[in-house]
Amino acid sequence: MDILGRFRRKKQDMPVDSYGAPGSGRSTLISAVTIVVLLFGWWLVTRLGLIKPLFLPAPAQVIGKFEKIACTRYYLEGLWVYLGLIDTPKLECAGFSDSTLLEHTYWSLYRVFSAFFLAVVTAVPIGISMGMNRISRGFFDPLIEFYRPIPPLAYLPLIIIWFGIGEPAKIILIYLSCFAPLAINARAGVRSVSIEQIHAAYSMGASKQQVIWHVVIKAALPEILTGMRVAIAFGWTTLVAAEMVAAKAGLGVMVLNAARFLATDIVFLGIVIIGIIAFMFDLLMRRIERALVPWKGKV
């Protein structure tokens, strides 16, 4: 009742709202309520046995699986041994698909972030050069625009034929999916610099290099960061496809193998972990954005 009351009071407190910019106001509370309702619904539906665990495992079951394949107790026991509280460890670490959850996570993080890193150091300079140079734009634009809408799964076979089934092939696939949004945003960022800023720098005696370095790239920074946020999301999207190629460990492999054994709880677990990592990284990027480009949207 209190929550409902808060919504109602807010409406009365802000009479201008009805004619303000559509969609203004805070939405955090609504998001929190959505998540809580969703989790509760999940729990309730499985509790009442409305859906078989094969299709929708109970929250407790997923958490139990987490404990098992993350080997939390095994590590805890290791800590006890280290502290000298018990003599010999008794538990074993099973994991799933020959790897613990930590190892799966490590491999996926390694693939996504090394591909992302490589994409940032190559695509951003290329995007900037596309924004500033006619020849560069003419050269890269058709290439990027051609491959960009193609689903990574479609060119995955080609990547395997060309680069084999090792780590490079996986990283290249993720790299390609990160590349296009980074380059396109960097290019748009360069375009967003105002002609007045460039003219002002020239009339203060700037050289062309100084204008590029001190004005154009700085002005492009907000959109480069936006590009990074979009790119990392594409990277996670492509991860599962990349790990279809003979990967031993990885969250994508874990999910694929679990599906083969109809272990729905592990599928859930993999999805939730990927989601949480991606979300945390996005929160981090938003922080970096606020610290690095505090003027964004204010000029």
Add this chain to the structure above:
Amino acid sequence: MTAILKLDHVNVVYPSTTGGESVRALDNICIDFQPEEFVVALGASGCGKTTLLNVMAGFIPPTSGTIALKDKPIHGPGKDRGVVFQKHALLPWLNVIQNVGFGLKLQGVGQKERREIALANLNLVGLSDFETHPIYQLSGGMQQRVGLARALTSDPEILLMDEPLGALDAFTRESMQELILKVWDKTHKTVFFITHSIEEALFMATRLIVMSPRPGRITHEYDLKFCREFIAGTDTRKIKSSPEFIKIREEILAIIHGEELLEELG
């Protein structure tokens, strides 16, 4: 005396983009700027004021004619001509004093000296208390003052101001007019100032040039002294409501309206 800046038969023709006639933005412009002059260009939009400023700043090369700064022909922009823009010209990733000292940084002036010069110029526009403020937190008038301080920091021969007060409200605008005149008086700079406010033009100019469009050209010139009266201490409102001020204001209004009428009649 050598002119600070001299434009000799300057023409600018923009080639047409849509296949129609090309546009004569500037037609045979001759002006010379004497030291410590405050020249104001007045005219309706499209009369070539901004093109004229861009040619003087070196952003646009003239199609024909020459521009010389102290007898040396200019090619491209340079720090001997400081420019103040209407808006969007400050760098939001730098704070106030970094913006003002930006030109010095580009020239490799050391941190300490840079700060000293920048502070002196901030002081001149009355913003020394806002040294470390971010640009995007300042009001429009304050941002223009930062822009003025920044243009002064390179110690240019001439200040080119492209409708610097165009985006400000009427109250801020008047106090900014006074501030710019005071800065002009203190620094003894030569100024070229663009506006489309008749009152502003009359109040600030030592020489007023009235421009008219298609092709962009100078139709009238006036030598004025209202800004001198302000420097001598006369109150702004008193100047702007004096009979001579009103008389010349109406005269210029009539000229501009007359041109518009002629234009409509074709």
